[in-house]
Amino acid sequence: MSSTSHPLVTAGQLGAMLQAARKARGWTQSALAGHIGLSQSRVSHLELNAQEMSVEQLLAWCAALGLELALGSRGGAAMSATPTSTPDW
Incomplete structure (x- = not known):
């Protein structure tokens, strides 16, 4: 599989991308x-209803398929895992 990143906007896109990654690896459900x-x-259910997936399940899914999950600003580079300042949340 290529190392191309794919921006996600909806849970439906997430399910489709996870399914595509599974199939690209040649794995069955x-x-x-x-x-x-x-x-x-x-x-099967989570591929169709990714909004119900827990973060723990998503990270396990990514690890099993050799995927990397990264968050970043739209149009920008991925954020560092160790922020230099505390966010206001």
């Missing part, structure tokens, strides 16, 4: 399920 500790039916 059952194979992925075995790697991340979910059932095949849950993997």
